[in-house]
Amino acid sequence: MAFKIIASQCTQCGACEFECPSGAIKFKGESYVVEPQKCTECEGAFDTQQCASVCPVPKTCVPA
């Protein structure tokens, strides 16, 4: 139950980082990474996953 970011497609805009309600996304090394332990897929908080909704690149924030 977590999302992941396809690093090769990521533009590193960082929108997912501050939209994530769980603080699960951090910039590590060269790219943004979802911490699977913290990711809730926004269940109970929002109807849609915030990272996937704001991500400008299709199919880049996806179910792990």
Next chain:
Amino acid sequence: MSAPVISVESLTDTRLSDQSLASANSGGCASTSCGSSRRPDDLDPAVWDKIKDHPCFSEEAHHYFARMHVAVAPACNVQCNYCNRKYDCANESRPGVVSEKLTPDQAVRKVIAVANEVPQLSVLGIAGPGDACYDWEKTKATFERVVREIPDVKLCVSTNGLALPDHVAELAGMNVDHVTITINMVDPEVGTKIYPWIFYNRRRYVGIEAARILHERQMLGLEMLSARGILTKINSVMIPGVNDQHLIEVNKWVKQRGAFLHNVMPLISDPAHGTYYGLTGQRGPNAIEMKALQDRLQGGAKLMRHCRQCRADAVGLLGEDRGQEFTLDQIPGELTYDASKREAYRALVAEDRRDHLAARSEAIGMVKTASSGKSLLVAVATKGGGRVNEHFGHAKEFQVYEASPMGISFVGHRKVEQYCLGGWGENATLEGVIAALEGIDIVLCAKIGNCPKDQLADAGIRATDAYGYDYIETAIGAIYAAESGVPALAAIA
């Protein structure tokens, strides 16, 4: 009349050492057609005070002052069909393109480095990639830190408007007195062809709903800024067949809501950019379509015609980009701001501008009284300072002015490839330059060789360096008078 060149050699001993005040600048446009050109009699002195050092809000200021953009706010809440956020290339010059994104701390270092080296610096803008109001924490942190170091730098943001109403109070609190909003439509139906989605209130909206929300937020944000006396520039991307005719309506709406300036820009669209429009073959407007629309908008909200559609990390005067000189790897880790160059430059400019304004009024008056009914298109090679001071072969752009019974006005610029590199003129390049100067009657420059001059003449374009280092308007005024048969003025060489 050969105008004196004010030297800034005493100010700088590095990059600017071989340049004069006149040559240290670039870009240019004059008179009344271009945003706020000089202090017109009908302009509120308080407004003039705000714009007189802002190269994007005042065409007169853009002869003298430089801007820099820092790309600190890369996150965006709107997807536009002309934008591909993955794109990154140092050779591309257009909005949204940037080579390195900066943290607020890195941005502060970069601003200090530029302020120490570029005495013309007056404005710091955050203008993409991304949206300065949506990625607000980074915008705010950058501004707060920069102002602590350089209190007199003007702060400026560009936004799509969606998150703008949430931050108007804070913008005002930080003395941001210039905001640019990109408004491409006031009819959500048109918006559906430009914006595939927005992210708002924690969800993604698409279609007409997305466009309606964006439109309402843009209008609200504009009204809120106007109510607080923050000057606004509206950027509109002209997309043929999508919003070109509609921009007349946009101009009316934004004027009604207090917009200070309207800047219609041509869509930049190329399949290689990977944008939706690029990939689907949507074309941009040509120069004639652009000018036709701008002319139809005359009389509405004031138009800006001196925009160069610069990069999101541009540094320098509008006609130049020195961004490559200030990449992070070239900036020392520890830096302190040294105000001396900027202060000395400002003192010189204040003096030169008074002189320039007087010369300009005189020249415009002369053109108006020449009463010839003639209209002349003049292309000027300039490095700035409002003077004819660039060699023909070194020009990367020509400023185009129209002299007519209405006076002298800036009508745009023509970008060209430098004809002369390393002392030799390239014939193939010259052909390109001549093509770019189509429709021009006269070229003014500081120096031109016989060979390019003859080839221009063959193409029906006269070129002269007889007015080298004169103020642009003074030179145009003299030529216009000579062409109109007014006696006692120098004839064109």
